[in-house]
Amino acid sequence: MTAEATTKTAAAERQRARAIARRRLREWGETLRCVFATDWAGPRDARRLEQVRRGLEELQRFGAAAPSPENGAASAEPSEAPVFLCAVGWRTGSTLLQRILATDRRLMMWGEPMARFGMISRLAEMFRFARPAWPLAFFTDRHPPVDDPAAQWLANHYPPAADFAESLRDQFRRWLAVPAARKGYTSWGLKETRLDAADALFLRWLFPRSRFIVLLRDPRDALRSSKSFAQPLLLHRSWPGDHVRTSAQFAGHWNRLALSWRDMPASFGHVVVKYEELVSGAFDFRAFEAALGLKLDEQAALALRIRGTQRPLREPLSARERWVVKRVAAEGLSAYGYR
Numbered sequence: 271m272t273a274e275a276t277t278k279t280a281a282a283e284r285q286r287a288r289a290i291a292r293r294r295l296r297e298w299g300e301t302l303r304c305v306f307a308t309d310w311a312g313p314r315d316a317r318r319l320e321q322v323r324r325g326l327e328e329l330q331r332f333g334a335a336a337p338s339p340e341n342g343a344a345s346a347e348p349s350e351a352p353v354f355l356c357a358v359g360w361r362t363g364s365t366l367l368q369r370i371l372a373t374d375r376r377l378m379m380w381g382e383p384m385a386r387f388g389m390i391s392r393l394a395e396m397f398r399f400a401r402p403a404w405p406l407a408f409f410t411d412r413h414p415p416v417d418d419p420a421a422q423w424l425a426n427h428y429p430p431a432a433d434f435a436e437s438l439r440d441q442f443r444r445w446l447a448v449p450a451a452r453k454g455y456t457s458w459g460l461k462e463t464r465l466d467a468a469d470a471l472f473l474r475w476l477f478p479r480s481r482f483i484v485l486l487r488d489p490r491d492a493l494r495s496s497k498s499f500a501q502p503l504l505l506h507r508s509w510p511g512d513h514v515r516t517s518a519q520f521a522g523h524w525n526r527l528a529l530s531w532r533d534m535p536a537s538f539g540h541v542v543v544k545y546e547e548l549v550s551g552a553f554d555f556r557a558f559e560a561a562l563g564l565k566l567d568e569q570a571a572l573a574l575r576i577r578g579t580q581r582p583l584r585e586p587l588s589a590r591e592r593w594v595v596k597r598v599a600a601e602g603l604s605a606y607g608y609r
Contacts, residue, residue: 323471353459354473356540362486378458380459386510388509490595493517517595525600555568
């Protein structure tokens, strides 16, 4: 071996050693945080569902109601009932369930469209800022008309709330419904791994007849599967910067989503599915399809092994990783009966 090759090999070894040291430092750092931290969902996340709910109610009160010819929404689609598959984190079996749903040949199920944009969550987020005093005062339809607009206060002058709501609906229809219709589908939906209950409220506000499925899996099994799928672990909650690199971050994301759905009232009408039951062989697909108004051929999806969706599992999680997940996701684990 030449001196140059020896130098390159030594440099590569040093780089690997530094990477291992950094990973171990992160692991023990998160272990120490787990000892002292008590609220992994975070106070901001805990308030998000209620804040978005109040914001949407304010817009509804201002006139941004469900689409109908009466409120001027010429493009209203009273039969529009998209299906939203909201997985609680990654490696929950969401792609499998997406394929099962796609056996209803009327339904186009898009898969995490434009995921890094975080479009749905970012649009839902803006409704946290609506208050009774704002933006009510600035909608033009709340003021008597004047003959001369130049004589009116125009510094804050908003189009009607109903038009704002309909513009958002049209965005989703053009983005997701129109391409599905071009392919011959009469209905559409999507699956995502980052949507919480507040995002679902926003989508239901846009599409009052929309259908929701919440898919969960034991986060310890999901983490093990994720590590088999991507090593080292590198996922993202939102892009850029909000990455998931450690077991505590993975469990925190799972716990936040799980608790948001726990706080959603049963009257919302979402269907909760556990991955463990889905693949048990005893899952009642007939009741499931009836609840959603679909016609499924689950055997056609279950009989196929799709390349890229299944990987051999690596070694089991370490005792430290299992303890971290149980510590961080304790409330969510308890809420959904995971021991």
